Amino acid sequence: MGAEQAKLVTAEWLAGEVDKPDLVVVDASWYLPSAHRSGHAEFLAGHIPGAVFFDHDKVVDPDSELPHALPSPEVFAAAAGALGIAADKRIVVYDGAGISSAPRLWWMLRLFGAEDVAVLDGGFPAWIAGERPVETGESNRLGTHFAAKPRLEAVATVEDVQRALDRGSATQVVDARSSSRFKGLVAEPRPGLRSGHMPGAVNVPMTDLVEDGHLKSDHDIKGVFAEAGVDLDRPIITTCGSGVTASVLAFGLARLGAEDVRLYDGSWSEWGARADLPVAVDEA
Template sequence: MAHPPLVSAEWLHRRLAAPDIVVLDGSWYLPTAGRDPEAEYRDAHIPGAIRFDIDAMSDAASLPHMMPRPEVFASRMRALGVGDGMQIVVYDGHGLFSAPRVWWMLRTFGVGDACVLDGGLPAWIAAGHPTEEGKPRLRDRRHFSARLDHGAVADADDVARALETGTAQVVDARSGPRFRGEELEPRPGVRPGHMPGALNLPYAALLSDGHLKPPDALRTVFAENGVDPDRPIVTTCGSGVTAAIVALALETLGRPARALYDGSWSEWGADVARPVATGPVRAAR
């Protein structure tokens, strides 16, 4: 990577006018949050930021937020005026929630110069930097190359093999109650619980006030949840969004995740052929 995966509001403010910098607003919220990312973007966004709609940029034919075909992603990025050679900074309105998913998508499609604004829009505003409203004029169309790293995208069979053989830790970023099956899943037809043998590391444990915790604190969180960053890891969650927060944390530690399970619990929990466990976290192998 040419740059660290996280940048600060001050770092971005100093470089915002650079011709090779493009800022993406990747805000996305759970339906229960009661927030409208499009309306919030129109009300206030980082000057010049382009709206990146995760739903619109995904393949929604079967499951939520699935990766689109490379040619589809490339076409949509070109339409946004994003091209090869640009450094892309992604943020969201929560602080650190959906931006890592956009970062992971970009990286998986071959964009090496992609990073996340630590603390997102709240950190930008708290630092006293300006925002603008409305929709900015899109840049001219640019050539964008998308080369999918197939190894970075796990499917259900990959996860099943990892769980059976122990060749990788499967780390679930959902909350403890959802992981243990104490809460109903928000999507119809999806059973509560978790994959037998998976480990639970709630994404919120990696954050502090909308920022990713510092490296030493991240290592502590991983250890407390039975996860060894030095061993291969496949991340998962409800629909592939917060799993990317775990992937981002691992990247900052210099221990990139092996893969992210794109279908996540939306796929596994709905497939009656896949086993489901409930109750406390099972100890790591």
């Protein structure tokens, strides 16, 4: 997947397109509980005109205990359609942090068959920085049909990760969590999870790909992965806490043209909770 399939658009561009009937704008804001922020509450207080709100905590696999577990194509299509999102529309996703949770929806939309999906660089802060208009309250966009065409080969399971971590495997596991969480120096924000990382994984904090809420240049992102020892020509599995910020890495890798990238949907919420899976901790 190259840069043309990992589209990044500016607030200036979006301002000229926001009223077009073939465009759907989606607020995909989500925050860790420790941030004490509500994506939906902030959407109601102000959002890009015409936008709809996608709730990462609700559009999930109802049979899984894991947070943000990927829903079935049927569940996702029903939720997207109810919001007025069609797979054949142009779609722009954004979040309230700049670049954080929006790439998760970009990844899901692409996974389930949408072709033309872009992320708003700088997110809602970039939109309001230009003193552009905002709407308040719930969206009144009419529902539609989302024709799902799943590409589930982009999803990695815990077994895939175990195989990738075997000595001699060509596949690299790249963790998007902060350095302190990866090293096991701090407690996980979700109760019941061990601290540390998968033995053999490498750490590329998603914040290393972002500067002042904007995605860094492709050149700088390439340097970040190179410094971490990530080979773009070898298979990669991205992971994080619950599958959200791992999508930022997936988006950045797609910008660079990396072709064999999967996302471990269970991420540390699954791995860190299972006593039968090994955990490594770095010295302080």
